[in-house]
Amino acid sequence: MIVGGVDPHLRSVRLLEKPIPHEKLCRELIRLQSTTASSTSSSDIYIPNRIERSPTDILKALESTISRDYTAPHYKFHDDPYLTPLSKSQIRNYALAKESGKKTAMWIREEHHNLFQHKVADPEIKAFVPPPIYTEESKVTEETLLYEISNAHVSNSVSIYNLLKGEVTIPTKQALLELLCFYNHDEPANVELLESRWFQLREKRIKNTWISRPEIDILFQFLKEQEPAVAAAAYNAMICGLAKYYNGDKVWHMYKECQENNIPLCIEAYNGIISMVSILREGEDKTKSLITDIYKAMATNGITPNIHTFNAALSATSMLKNKRIILDLTCNIFADIAKFKLKPTLTTYYYVLRILNKFDDAAYTPFIKILKSLKEETLTIQNAKDLYFFFVAMEMASKQLCERQAGEMVNELLLSGDNYKFIGDSYKESLYYRAYLELILATEEFETFYKIYSKLVPHVTIPEPSVMKAMLETLQLYPAETAIQYIPKLWSHMIMFNHLDTQYLLESILHLMSVHCKPVSDSSLNAQFAEIALIIWDHIQTQNAKKIQHIIMSNTIVGNIIVLLLRGGNFDKVKEILSLLIESPHLIVGILMEDYVHEIFELCLAQAHTPIIFSLLEYITSNHLEGAGEMARKLEKTISLTPTQKDMLINLVGNDILELQLSNELNEAK
């Protein structure tokens, strides 16, 4: 056997082909000796079994060699500074713009379908060929109808059915009825338009959205007159469709009709009926008896329940209010699930979470148990409600339990395997990350939080104003040295994510800079903070110039801006702001608070900047604030004023105050 890649014998033959200096030969021989020695020690070579690989395994292996780039945008965007989205709205706009382009191309293909009939691909690829259009002239058969039904083209199927004048076999009619019941009024969502689905806001309220179409009624009337098996299938289809669109009353009516006429129903129809129990609103006590009645009917008809039956029962239970009845019913349902040896799905756990939501802290142990049992399973999607599990779990961990460990378990579960597909859509994803970030912020040191935050933002999520507010408020609890490190980072994120229009965020960050982290007077931070204040002021002014309805700032925002500007030495801007406040006092809520007025005065006095002091005094007198006289006196004492300035001062505060002061001085002199 050849060991170590090359047969030593062959190697030595090759060595002899060329004359080699003696020394070199020796070295080569020693090397060969060492290789043969090392390889004989492990003489048994184990040849592993062949591993079956899928076509994408090599891609996955390559992918595992690169680490994640936390600064890059999602892969659906171009990795180019100009084309990288920076805020939630931009993410949405860009993704949907791309899809809108796609839709435009689809529309063009549909409008000019005669131009796209060429055949380049061999074999033909269905996705690239324009969809057929059925008119009066087109030759259609029952096969075409069945083909369209199998592709779930609702409008095409109906028009072919009409072209055939309803002359089709009974199984085809049943298939068409099932299609119409399943989709009712809406066309199936195009699977290619992923972004529209991702950003779509789904109707959350449960209400009757069933629209009765004449085709459905005619088909159903026809089919229920046929032999019993056909009639049963028609009833099943109708009940499932009505339950899907929450038409509780009609479902119940049909169920009664079936019971009277002894029509056997299938398991899906029973599941639909159970899910309607909560909609019927028959009262709390009746829910239990209704569900039991349906169970009994199932048993007499010999129908074995599946997990969706119990999911439906749990959904009805989760709507109840009486905690005792809820506990009772839930325990019964879980006993039944165990009895029938069924495996709970994510939907089951979602409803359990909804029930646990009502039990405050007592929910902790079952919550952890659920997560532990889910950890060992490979999750498959079985129901639309599966997508609700993760964000509800994270919200519970964050708001109800406020337990870092629990939240981390949920997050681990979401990131393991390809569980991330259960995140649902963009709305649920942002709810999930909001809860996750808030949980970490509430339970961890800010430093640890910021590490996690910078991995998620802006790569995975963009914080909402409420998260940003929580972050700024948490920073106020830390000593100034810690908080100062994070102010520039958070400020740059606030600019990036367009948070400058949110007043409470501006208020928080200005408070942090001017009060909580007040730098010493000769610090270079003053200039930097003044710059931030200037950006905020300019932003508000440009917004005001654009809009007819002006932004009304709170007095603390303006006060803080002025103080920060003064500390940074930007006197001209302060003068401008004060004169604007005197001209149009309606731009702020209330008036500048006394503390700010005093600080502004002291800062100006220290710099001997009389013009601002005059503006300030004007502001005080025009708003009838107290303290003008005192300030005037102090001003006159500290700074020697020119006669014109003195005149202005008298004009502002009145002669008596200054004269009073003069007389005081005279008295003292005496």
Added chain:
Amino acid sequence: MANPPHYLAHRKSWNSWNTSNVKDGNRPSETAVEDMFIRQFMRGTWHNLFVSEVIIKRQHNIIRIAGIITRSIAPYKIYFLTGYTEELLSYWLQCPIKIELVTTDSKKDVVFKYI
């Protein structure tokens, strides 16, 4: 751009990357005509935006169209055109198309030599 053909692979690279013209290559003439069509299409659809040549790369059944564009229109419009071009060209050529773009501030950034 300012190089005659004999400088190909010396001072500049190819504008079309495919294996149609190797010995026993697949669809050589069709590929050439399709590339002409793609270039015309890009010139018309991305009007006055491309500042480089349109580079067409073919791998298996995928066609990747690359180039440098200016930032003269808003990003969302660029995304719209990307989606539109990818979809329409894949209907026409009946294979997956990808657009790979880099943006630049001004045309001058891609001028390397004045004659």
